[in-house]
Amino acid sequence: MNSVPLRRTSPWLTVGLAALAWIVLYRSILPFWDWVVYELLGLEAQTRLGEAIHFFLYDTSKIVLLLVAIIFAVAVLRSFFSVERTRVLLGGKRIGLGNLLAAGLGVVTPFCSCSAVPAFIGFVSAGVPLGITLTFLIASPMVNEVALVLLYTLFGWKIAALYLVSGLTLAVVAGLVLGRMGLERYVEPFVYQSDDSPL
Template identity: 50%
Template sequence: MFNALADLIVYQWFGLSADSHAGAALHFFVMDTTKIFAMLMIIIYIMGLLRALLSPEKVRDYVRGKPKWMARSSAVGLGAVTPFCSCSSVPLFIGFVEAGVPLGVTFSFLIASPMINEVAVVILIGILGWELTLMYVAAGLTVAYVGGMIMERFKPERWVEDYVWKIQMGETAEVEADTTLAGRHRYAWSEVKEIVGRLWKWVVAGIAVGALFHGYVPEGWVTEHLGGKDNWLAVPGAVLLGVPLYSNATGVIPVAEAMLGKGVAIGTTLAFMMSIAALSLPEMIILRKVIRWPALALYAGVLAIAFMLVGWGFNLFAH
């Protein structure tokens, strides 16, 4: 359906050729825009119906007070099913610290939350297939769990800004959730408007980058510089390239689709996706307001190394 709509708009209405750079790029853009936004709205609405009772405060309270291994597993799992981008995860990070959740556990949540969520997973399956989706999710969960453990070994509490420790947790009145069908519908629709309103520009930007890459970048150049499993420098290059390109797990999918279509190795593509979602420059700037430079450098270093290991590992063992 989406392919037919793109054919109608690009090849009939605009009269572009499928063999031209502009035709290929615009077809990619139209098809992915309609497909991703349709899936995005449907999935967010359905998950909103199911998540009407889940709030950031309940996420925080669920993790607090559990044994460390269970708290870390819970933090990683909750990070994977909550629709927080890297920047919106930082305020919740502060709430975790205020609530006394161990900082290593908190970092595990901060890593998992922007990198994996059910919306991105369903779209990833629809665009790239379940095998690559499973690889991405498994690698992301592992990085989040192990990354938090490594951060904890360095005792990062000493690098948290003083004002965070001084904030007192105020008692807030419990607001009874509206669990009726109408109440859940209102909540789900508000989730669609709020999340799509926050993400649309990044999704469109990601699709546009993917379309330009798909239509204009020669396959020979891609194969020479980014393709091939034996190009070890391509993986750290992809991680560095992803840092300034702020997006989220959903917005980066079209770029990954275009990269794989041009022959970029799976590991290089996964490393690029993870870097954009969890190691973005805006997140680093916001996170600096909470933790000092040593902790920020450690956090960025741990993730960069982990993403490179993921990329090299998948490139090494991919068939």
């Protein structure tokens, strides 16, 4: 008896179906909570109690759905930007342009403050200038993609742009200033002699 081999579903098909289900769910939460609060519970739409309960239930579910979508999209985006690839991209870049590139890559690279020491050692040992390395280390935990998309969704593009521009500007300026201060002499010699990256 021959067994029929199971076909593996394409991951992009699964993502597409999940996105379609998310859109349907997102569009149906307002009528759903209208029905629950005003029909099922029998609360009046014009009363403070009815409006408060409807606002809480609707906005909570909307924010949860937005968080799920944003975190998933950011995780997919980050899978294309490893710290190793970022280190290669930043190696050999000139001061200024390198700082701008480091700040931009810091936003999309999977990096958190807990991996600051290994990232610092890996970047410096690979020949990335100290100022560019510090720009990356400042921008990466400071400008968060999830916060950026949530700010855009909840408050509009002006607030989101202010958050993004101020974070990137601070990272670039700090990296340029720290790079001009000649802090390389304070870096332990073993960092420059490290052949194998801890990343």
